[in-house]
Amino acid sequence: ELHTALTALAEGRDHPALTTGPTRTTTGPTPWALILSGQGSQRPGMGHHLYTTHPAYAHALDEACEALNPHLDTPLQHIMFAQPGTPHANLLNTTLYTQPALFAHHIATYHLLQTHGATPHALIGHSIGELSAAHLNGTLPLTLAADIVTTRAKLLNTLPTGTTMLATLTDPHTLTPHLQHHPDIEIAAYNSPTATTLAGPTTTLNQLATELTTAGIHNRPLKVTHAFHSTHTEPILNTFHTHLTELFKHHTPTTHTPTIPVISNLTGTPATPQQHHDPTYWTQHIRQPVHFHQGITHLTHTHHITLYTEIAPHPTLTPHLPPHTHTTPHHPNPQHTHTTTLTT
Template sequence: MKKAYVFPGQGSQFPGMAAELYRSHPDAMNLFEQANEILGFRITDVMFSGTEEELKQTKVTQPAIFLHSVVLALTLENFAPDMVAGHSLGEFSALVAARALRFEDGLKLVYARAMAMQEACDAVPSTMAAVLGLDDEKVEEICKQIDGIVVAANYNCPGQLVISGEKEAVQKACDALKAAGAKRALPLPVGGAFHSPLMQPASEQLGKAIAATHFNTPICPIYQNVTARPHTDPEEIKANLMAQLTGPVRWTQTVKNMVADGATVFTEVGPGKVLQGLVRKIAPEVEVNGIQ
């Protein structure tokens, strides 16, 4: 029986997140206070008592989700994963939980990632859209036929794929996808085209920070977004992490590969239950639970 631990990405935040964890565990409190010092502002105040709108601030969202997940993992008793994975931002949480990255290094990279992504978003009017009810191949094929930049970005589960690109190209793709039989193809309330070529400036910026950071061999394989395959070599992990901002999140393929490699129990660590729902759709035969 192999245990897989998975870590959520952006969109899982909620007001009051991790407040109970902070209050109930001295080690957790220390890690959160360390994070406040590293970031130079009290992110915990926004997490525990901020509004939904305040939690959506670029400098807050990604580090907040990362902190909730990572502090949980680092303070869990008997945390012994056979494999880990994270959805987009969650890959950084997975790397810290699997000891490939130090806590403070992971937090600094996540903060740098958030700010670099915001800059790239401000540069070009861009967006993402959720497509439901079409095969992945059909979505890819239609995106290739659209003028402008639009690509498959998140392979979330069978019949659910997120596309990403220039606003106009995404809108044209949505119209074409609906005409081809998609149940829904609707733009998402996001600030930009994540996991697309439009993130190249952010990728270059973050790449420099990743290159300058020391990575260890993790305690178990990490299945990375861009390959959906297990990795333990620090240099491979860094290269895949650098490619992550412009490459797709292959979540469907990741979960299938983890199951093929023996995972029978999936535990989502962090805020929300998004990944639990996706794993159930991809691999209904496995046991799924969560720790918040």
């Protein structure tokens, strides 16, 4: 397929695997951002091949798991590397282990990229991915981040069952008339202009999914066990806030401004170290919708980023990136640019 596509390029023909367009004319390295996936991107065996073939990944994963495992009943590597269909592999899809596993994979893959000289200009995570980012840019020490991640996962895992999430390929405006008939369903994530995630009771979401399909709106359930970023998380918020308040008392906030900004899921703009050391911020981070699209828009227009790399066991955010972006009007030579994505 690659050979055929390159031949088509040489001959000036179109091909499904070929994308062409004007390139950046600026000199110097292309600014790029690292995307850290959220829950739903996990899969059995995640990271195992990297662990057995890349010492940098293995060393960083061992360090991350050493910080995470004291808070877990089962060593995280046993969960991540389990064969599909086994009891340990099934545990990977429980929030208790999904979120620590993704955090560990993010950390290890980032360090692997760094051994190849790849340092991003910005970090943007999706839900649990922002916690990974806040550690990677030096704001949260590993032991502190590990405590926050596992506490978050444990508390969310205690929420009542019967809720879930639904990914839809449409915009919030189009969803509005459908949501008016289902007031217990909320928007949980703004992923792109044409991708919106919903959260709510499973029975109601299934009814809505049928309605959306009938209306020609593509949708699919997510691999989650609870309705994150919705009112259904409220029973655990006070406990989480109290735990973080005590936790941060024993950690001095970062005084320097990190060299790599982290884009906030709450605002779609760079988060400050003070926010990432604020219990209220991380509590609202659980409750409020993820503004991923707003964050990508900010990176595109303010930081002129047109290249993204997604760290994920399975690509879930790459499809939400715009196929093409434009440089900001402040650029001296605004031109059409191509957005490229890579996935680990």
